[in-house]
Amino acid sequence: MELIELKDIRKTYYMGDIEAPVLKGITLSIKKGEFVALMGASGSGKSTLMNILGCLDHATSGEYWFEGREISHLSADQRAFLRNHKIGFVFQNFNLLPRTTALENVVMPLSYTREVLSDHDAQRRAVELLKKVGLGDRLNYEPFKLSGGQQQRVAIARALINNPSIVFADEPTGNLDSKTSEEVLRMLQQLNSEQGISIIVVTHDPSVARYAQRLIRIHDGLIVDGQSETSDPMPGGSQ
Amino acid sequence: MRLFRLVRILRTALRAIRRNPMRTTLTMLGIIIGVGAVIAMMEIGSGSSNAIKDTIARMGANTILILPGAATSSGIGFGAGSSLTLTPQDCDAIIRECPAVLSAAPIVRARGQVVYQDRNWIPMNIYGTTADYLKVQGWTDLAEGEVFTDRDVRNAARVCLLGQTIVRELFQNQSPVGKEIRVLNVSFKVLGVLSAKGANMVGMDQDDIVLAPWTTIKFRVGNSSSTETASSSSSSSSSSTSQLYPGSQAGLYPVPSDTQAMDNPQPVRFTNVDRIMVAARSSSDIPLAITQITDLLRERHRIRDPKNDDFNIRNMTEMRNALSSTTMMMTNLLLAVACISLIVGGVGIMNIMLVSVTERTREIGLRMAIGARAKDILRQFLIEAVVLCLAGGIIGILVGCGGSWLITYFKHWPTETSVAAIVASVVVSAGVGIIFGYYPAWKASRLDPIEALRYE
Numbered sequence: 190m191e192l193i194e195l196k197d198i199r200k201t202y203y204m205g206d207i208e209a210p211v212l213k214g215i216t217l218s219i220k221k222g223e224f225v226a227l228m229g230a231s232g233s234g235k236s237t238l239m240n241i242l243g244c245l246d247h248a249t250s251g252e253y254w255f256e257g258r259e260i261s262h263l264s265a266d267q268r269a270f271l272r273n274h275k276i277g278f279v280f281q282n283f284n285l286l287p288r289t290t291a292l293e294n295v296v297m298p299l300s301y302t303r304e305v306l307s308d309h310d311a312q313r314r315a316v317e318l319l320k321k322v323g324l325g326d327r328l329n330y331e332p333f334k335l336s337g338g339q340q341q342r343v344a345i346a347r348a349l350i351n352n353p354s355i356v357f358a359d360e361p362t363g364n365l366d367s368k369t370s371e372e373v374l375r376m377l378q379q380l381n382s383e384q385g386i387s388i389i390v391v392t393h394d395p396s397v398a399r400y401a402q403r404l405i406r407i408h409d410g411l412i413v414d415g416q417s418e419t420s421d422p423m424p425g426g427s428q
Numbered sequence: 429m430r431l432f433r434l435v436r437i438l439r440t441a442l443r444a445i446r447r448n449p450m451r452t453t454l455t456m457l458g459i460i461i462g463v464g465a466v467i468a469m470m471e472i473g474s475g476s477s478n479a480i481k482d483t484i485a486r487m488g489a490n491t492i493l494i495l496p497g498a499a500t501s502s503g504i505g506f507g508a509g510s511s512l513t514l515t516p517q518d519c520d521a522i523i524r525e526c527p528a529v530l531s532a533a534p535i536v537r538a539r540g541q542v543v544y545q546d547r548n549w550i551p552m553n554i555y556g557t558t559a560d561y562l563k564v565q566g567w568t569d570l571a572e573g574e575v576f577t578d579r580d581v582r583n584a585a586r587v588c589l590l591g592q593t594i595v596r597e598l599f600q601n602q603s604p605v606g607k608e609i610r611v612l613n614v615s616f617k618v619l620g621v622l623s624a625k626g627a628n629m630v631g632m633d634q635d636d637i638v639l640a641p642w643t644t645i646k647f648r649v650g651n652s653s654s655t656e657t658a659s660s661s662s663s664s665s666s667s668s669t670s671q672l673y674p675g676s677q678a679g680l681y682p683v684p685s686d687t688q689a690m691d692n693p694q695p696v697r698f699t700n701v702d703r704i705m706v707a708a709r710s711s712s713d714i715p716l717a718i719t720q721i722t723d724l725l726r727e728r729h730r731i732r733d734p735k736n737d738d739f740n741i742r743n744m745t746e747m748r749n750a751l752s753s754t755t756m757m758m759t760n761l762l763l764a765v766a767c768i769s770l771i772v773g774g775v776g777i778m779n780i781m782l783v784s785v786t787e788r789t790r791e792i793g794l795r796m797a798i799g800a801r802a803k804d805i806l807r808q809f810l811i812e813a814v815v816l817c818l819a820g821g822i823i824g825i826l827v828g829c830g831g832s833w834l835i836t837y838f839k840h841w842p843t844e845t846s847v848a849a850i851v852a853s854v855v856v857s858a859g860v861g862i863i864f865g866y867y868p869a870w871k872a873s874r875l876d877p878i879e880a881l882r883y884e
Contacts, residue, residue: 273799
């Protein structure tokens with residue numbers, strides 16, 4: 190089943206009278222349970238595409254089907270709801286709340302969930318996720334006491350708290366050394382293979398992209414490669 | 429579930445506030461000082477305004493004067509207070525039956541010479557009354573000695589209290605307590621000296637006074653003024669020896685006309701008093717007290733038609749107005765000061781919240797990316813501001829109460845805990861939080877998540 194389908198997505202920024210087209214007609218489909226790497230040089234439009242895919246922004250024109258629903262015309266509140274329930278985000282700079290324990294950081298998205306979990310259930314779920322990312326012994330550590338890799342793992346746990354269908358990772362290893370990068374990427378891979386969560390990693394680093402099952406290259410607002418997953422030269426996402 | 433959510437939002441707010449304790453403290457300081465100042469001001473203010481009220485009440489603003497009605501005889505009016513209709517029993521009944529009345533005292537007036545050894549003086553007032561007179565006048569603190577008792581009144585004891593002026597004139601400021609003076613040739617023992625009171629509102633010396641039990645003045649002192657006319661005729665003669673013999677008393681009971689007697693059939697009274705002085709419980713109770721007294725006296729005097737009232741009731745309206753305008757002005761002044769300091773505190777809150785929004789742009793972006801709607805962000809920052817203000821307000825109340833307590837303790841200013849001010853401060857500080865927290869919160873909620881996330 191197609192999780193995401195884009196049809197001729199265009200995004201144009203207007204600065205006064207000057208038009209700056211960033212995405213020039215992207216057509217793309219991503220299946221449930223895929224691990225996709227979105228690659229491109231800076232300025233290629235990959236961040237814009239990710240923002241649109243992650244429902245942070247909407248396209249100027251085109252159709253966006255998410256789990257069989259056309260969502261390009263949703264209101265800001267509806268998109269927020271979708272982000273909360275279906276989408277997880279992992280950022281380059283972790284974006285954990287300072288002076289807030291790992292546990293509280295992971296629980297945080299639940300405060301914007303419509304169906305309220307009891308405190309007890311929320312805590313239990315967060316502890317479970319932190320254990321899964323290997324931080325069961327760091328529950329009450331504040332971010333500044335954690336290493337970069339640990340912080341990113343807290344962020345992954347936070348992205349998973351609402352059982353999303355898809356996780357977007359925007360340069361997840363950009364601030365990490367190669368060893369911890371590998372840990373984080375393996376963890377994403379593991380989530381993908383064990384729980385069937387779709388993962389899209391945005392990166393400019395080919396060594397990161399190698400972990401994905403499928404590579405989408407974007408250049409100057411257009412997809413230049415990886416349109417069809419069957420033509421993926423690296424099935425199985427192995428090195 | 430709703431409550432649950434609220435608790436969670438509150439906890440988020442508290443956590444955010446706790447994240448920067450130094451700034452939180454400084455922000456709250458504005459509100460703390462504002463509310464503390466308001467509370468201290470209100471407490472000290474209402475204490476002193478009550479003290480002012482007391483002072484003005486002591487000047488006689490709460491007193492009501494009951495005079496007997498005017499007598500007419502053969503078409504000749506004798507003026508206010510000339511008929512003999514008020515009795516000491518009326519006074520007792522007023523004390524007993526009018527709830528708005530604090531106390532009441534009958535007054536019998538006399539005029540004449542007082543003598544001590546080789547000095548003499550004619551006091552402005554010689555009043556026969558009861559000990560309650562001092563309570564009515566708010567004059568209970570004596571300079572020395574003690575007040576005569578109810579038993580002295582019953583026994584018509586020859587005892588008296590002197591005002592400061594008399595002490596100065598007769599005793600040259602030596603202690604008169606225990607000495608004998610002669611008032612209109614009747615000897616009185618001085619029991620005590622009144623404290624100095626000075627002039628009254630129209631400039632009459634209130635210390636130029638002799639107080640004695642009314643029975644003594646009525647029955648033992650010759651020329652007790654049974655009517656105004658009698659009193660004025662006696663005052664014209666400065667020699668008291670001419671008043672030695674009871675035969676020279678003026679006719680006590682001017683006979684009411686036949687029609688008057690038919691209209692108001694009255695039991696025979698054996699004694700009358702010249703006037704009754706009443707103190708209301710507070711200045712606002714005066715109109716009520718007047719109604720109650722009027723009803724009571726009409727009933728006691730068996731008067732159906734208000735036209736036939738045989739008494740007049742006077743009160744100090746002008747003084748009462750002065751009093752209420754003084755307190756009004758005081759309250760308004762304090763309110764103005766209170767408002768200014770709270771607004772200053774509120775601007776401080778707004779300033780800090782704006783800084784906080786800028787500083788936490790990334791956090792806002794993250795929260796939005798994670799699924800917070802604009803109104804969630806708005807609510808979060810608004811609640812943070814309100815929590816800050818409320819916490820500041822509560823600490824401010826404690827500081828204010830503590831401050832006014834310290835002032836009472838060290839400087840002995842009168843203060844009074846004002847529950848209204850405390851409630852108002854809590855409400856106002858929450859209000860300040862909402863008003864001054866709204867703009868920063870709105871600004872936060874309008875951020876674009878993509879830009880906010882990228883903000884450095």
